Every structure is written in structure tokens, then in C-alpha cells.
Amino acid sequence: MxxxxxxxxxxxxxxxxxxxxxxxxxxxxxxxxxxxxxxxxxxxxxxxxxxxxxxxxxxxxxxxxxxSRIRVAVTGGEFQVDDARLPVEFVKDVVALDSEGKREALGVGAHPLAFVIQRPWIGPAVQVLLDDPDDPTPYWIVSTRHPVELATALLKARG
Incomplete structure (x- = not known):
């Protein structure tokens, strides 16, 4: 057996x-x-x-x-960036950023507790605003070549 x-x-x-x-x-x-x-x-x-x-x-x-090892994925109710996992239930909103918007979001006014995975050779990014009272992280900024598609997938997964 x-x-x-x-x-x-x-x-x-x-x-x-x-x-x-x-x-x-x-x-x-x-x-x-x-x-x-x-x-x-x-x-x-x-x-x-x-x-x-x-x-x-x-x-x-x-x-x-x-x-080049970093993977970004939306699967199984989670937003995965390398080893970091974010349940989509804590996503309040998602903003697709062009290269200028990413530069502004990462500039002087950036929050020091934000989770940032940015690659300088990738212009656009997404800003994921969080709604988790137990987490001090206000938002995630993640580089992506397809910010609109990633934002759409996150919002759909949030349902």
C-alpha cells in the first residue's frame, strides 16, 4: 500500500x-x-x-x-512580489503610475514605511494603497512594465 x-x-x-x-x-x-x-x-x-x-x-x-529574479504576480487572492505576500482583501485602491508618477511617488514626499520594489530600468509602476489597521505600511510601490494590467488584475482579485 x-x-x-x-x-x-x-x-x-x-x-x-x-x-x-x-x-x-x-x-x-x-x-x-x-x-x-x-x-x-x-x-x-x-x-x-x-x-x-x-x-x-x-x-x-x-x-x-x-x-532579474523578482516576480510579480496576482494569484489565489494574493499579490505576490518576490517573497512578500499581500492578501487582496487589504487592498483599498490601486493606482497605475507612469515613469513621472513613479518618480514623484518615490520622491521627497514618500512615506518612510512604504514597501518599495523598484527597478530603475523599468519606468512605470503601481501604487497599492492598503487598508489594514494592524499594518503600519500605508502603501506598496512596485515596478511593472504593464501597470494598467496589474492594477486591473488586483482590483478584479479584490472583487
């Missing part, structure tokens, strides 16, 4: 996005790191020529992959 595993239900996300680097950052970063590796090679004459390249290029690629 084999024990049965509980059935796993995976809800299809109403919205899902990964905050990846834009394509042009990859070749620019690799070019800059290759120049840096060459400069290091010029400074250390006894160093084998392949060492700076073999160390710096993989570290740069790993760093860029790590930077």
Missing part, C-alpha cells in the same frame, strides 16, 4: 511578470566588465591572461541573473 499525496492545486495567476533586465544592459555590462578585466590584466603582469575574464564575466552574469 502506498501513501497518497494530497492533491496539489495550482491556480493560474491573473497576472504574472518577472522584472528582468532590459536586453541592452547585457551587452553593455559585459563590455564594461571585459574592459575592467583587461585593465586588471595590465596592472598585474604575472597574472595569466584568462584569470580576470574567467572570474569577472561569470560573476557579472550571475549578478545580472540575480537582479
Amino acid at each position: 502506498t501513501p497518497e499525496s494530497p492533491a496539489r492545486t495550482t491556480a493560474t495567476p491573473a497576472y504574472s511578470e518577472r522584472l528582468t533586465l532590459t536586453w541592452w544592459i547585457w551587452p553593455v555590462s559585459l563590455l564594461v566588465v571585459a574592459i575592467l578585466a583587461f585593465e586588471i590584466l595590465l596592472g598585474f603582469h604575472g597574472l595569466p591572461g584568462w584569470v580576470p575574464f574567467a572570474v569577472l564575466i561569470p560573476l557579472t552574469v550571475a549578478g545580472m541573473i540575480w537582479t
